[in-house]
Amino acid sequence: MRLSSTGPIFTILDGETESNIVTVHIIRARGLCIGAPATAIGTLTVEVSFDDGETFFTLRSGGADVNLAVGKATPLDFVGWTAMRLSSTLEQTSDQVFPTGLVEET
Numbered sequence: 001m002r003l004s005s006t007g008p009i010f011t012i013l014d015g016e017t018e019s020n021i022v023t024v025h026i027i028r029a030r031g032l033c034i035g036a037p038a039t040a041i042g043t044l045t046v047e048v049s050f051d052d053g054e055t056f057f058t059l060r061s062g063g064a065d066v067n068l069a070v071g072k073a074t075p076l077d078f079v080g081w082t083a084m085r086l087s088s089t090l091e092q093t094s095d096q097v098f099p100t101g102l103v104e105e106t
Contacts, residue, residue, distance in 0.1 A: 007032060007100035010085070012040070012092045019086040019098065021053045031103040032079050034086075038071035040098075042090030046076070053083035068098075 008022040036044055046066040047056040059066040059076075068074050068086070086098060 007102035009100070010034070010098040012086060012088055012096045012098075014094050015091050017042070017088045017091055021049075021083050021085045023052060023083045030078065032076045033073050033101045034068060034076070035073045035099045036068040036070050037096050037098065039094065040068075040070050040088065040096045041092060042088035044068035044070070045087045045089075046074075047085050047087050048081035049083035049085075050081055051083075053085075056083075056085060056087075058087075 010019040010022065012019045034046070044067055046059040046068065048059050049056050061076075066074070066076070
């Protein structure tokens with residue numbers, strides 16, 4: 001395995017509640033870490049798809065929804081879906097960019 005310093009970028013645009021969709025490129029990742037900007041508002045949830053982004057489900061781990069804490073990085077230990085996006089309960093008041101880092105198979 002190797003650490004990739006950067007992974008896909010998720011962005012929730014001003015006035016929106018959902019990010020762009022990142023597809024199969026992350027499927028080879030063994031782990032993913034998402035940084036949530038300190039200026040994001042609302043409850044930020046990770047959503048995944050098994051059909052390339054047609055249908056999304058809230059990701060759960062240990063019996064709880066996977067939510068992102070603002071100003072913090074959240075690790076995901078296993079990536080086994082074909083598409084992913086981030087969702088907020090509130091419309092953002094400015095563009096919010098969520099950088100990621102990947103641990104990939106070598």
